[in-house]
Structures are given as C-alpha cells and as structure tokens.
Amino acid sequence: MLIAIGSDHTGVYYKHLINNFLIKKGYKIKDFGFSKYGKIVDYTDFIHPTAEFVAKGKANFGIVICGSGNGAAITANKYKEIRAALVWEKKIAFLARKHNNANIISLPARFLDKNKILEIIEIFFKTDFEGGRHQIRIEKIPIN
Template sequence: MLIAIGSDHTGVYYKSLINNFLTKIGCKIKDFGLFEYGEKVDYPDFIHPTAEFVEKGKADFGIIICGSGNGAAMTANKYEKIRAALVWNKEVAFLARKHNNANIISLPARFLDKNEILEIVDIFLKTNFEGGRHKIRIKKIPINSKYNPQ
C-alpha cells in the first residue's frame, strides 16, 4: 500500500511518527513535506501535491496534517476525486472509511496526542468501505454530478 502524506509546521512531529508507523506495517510512503521543524509555512503548499497525487491514483490513501485539520481538509476537498475527512477520534476514522469511503484523512495536530494519531491512522487504513446506500450518496457529492438515482 502506498500512502501520500503532507503537513504544515504543526504536523512535522506527527508526520514523522506516522511515517515510522507506516513503514513498520509495510506501507510505502510518498512524503510531500514539510520535512523540518522551524519556519512557519502555508499548509496549501504541502496539501495540494498530496491530494493531487492521490487523485491521480498514484497512492492508495493520503494523510494530511495541519493545526486544526480544517484548512488541510478544505484544500484537499477542492479536488473532484478526493474525499478528505477531518478526523479527531477513532470512531470518526472508522466511519470516514466505512460510510464515506474517504481516501484522505485530515488530522488536527493541535488536538490529538501521539497515541491517538497512530490509532486513528491504523483504523482508517484497516477499515473497508461498506458500499450499498453509502455508494449512492457518495456519487451525489461532486458539484457537477450527473448522478441519477433511477
């Protein structure tokens, strides 16, 4: 499994932990940065390439991190084939995959600790999409959707 990952300055520490975790469970990683602590950066500079990589089918999933998780999710969700879910606990991670077939998880660095982050990532990656009624709803998400329920 190939995971694309990107973060701003608030997520550098967590991104490092997640990368180590992903490597241990046998995932490959495409890291779009930020790579060092220090200067403050603008999250879109790192989220756009991560989301684009996932949208083009070059990664199975994406993980994005910023302070609240909101800006990162908003940025990623500008891409038509992206369903980025802002996730702050294990249940939301489970439902984001099972019901919404999220392909990117957006994590709020300022509101989670290292144990929670790794549990959330693990649940997100291990949960399968349920399909059924949820598939019908997901087809209605794109603004230019020509989905006809009949």
C-alpha cells in the first residue's frame, strides 16, 4: 500500500516519525512534506501535491499535517475526490474510515503526542469502510 504524506514546518517531526513507523509495517511512502527544522513554510505548498497525488489514484491514502490540522484538511478537501478528516482522537480515526471513507487523515501537530499519533495512524489504516447507508451519504457530498 502506498501512502502520500505532506506537512508544513510544525509537522516535520511527526512526518519523520510516521514515515519510519509505516515503513517498518511494510507500507510504501511518497513524501511531499517539508523536511527541515527551524524554517517556517506555508502548509498549502505541501498539502496540495499530497492531495492531488491521492486524488489521481496514485496513492491509496494520504496523511497531511499542520499545526491545527484545519488548514491541511481544508486544502486537501478542495479536491473533489478527497475526503480529508481532521483527527485528534482514536475514535474519530475509526469513524472517519468506517462511516466517511476518509482517504486522507489530517493531523494537528500542536495537539498530539508521538504515542497517540501512531495509535491514530494505525487505527485509520486498519479500519475498513462500512458502506451501505454511509455510501449513500458520501455520494451526496460533491456539488459538481
């Protein structure tokens, strides 16, 4: 499974942590994220290519990270094919996949610790979409 990941400066540490965690579990990573410490960058410059890669079907899922997770989620959700979920709790990760079939997880770097973020990632990727009534709702999301 191929995972695209992108982050701004606030997500550099977590991006590296997640990359190493997923690689050890056998995932492949396409890294669009910023990689230097100490410089401030615009999250949009890293989230757009990540979301576009997933939207085009080149990756199974995506991970985007910024300070609050909001800017990253808003940016990713500009793509019609993307369902990015802002996740800060394990139960939300579960429901984002199970009920919303989220294909990108947006993480708030300023509000998570390293243990919780890895648990959230693991739940997100291990949870299957339930379909049924949830599929009907997902089909109603796009306006174009």
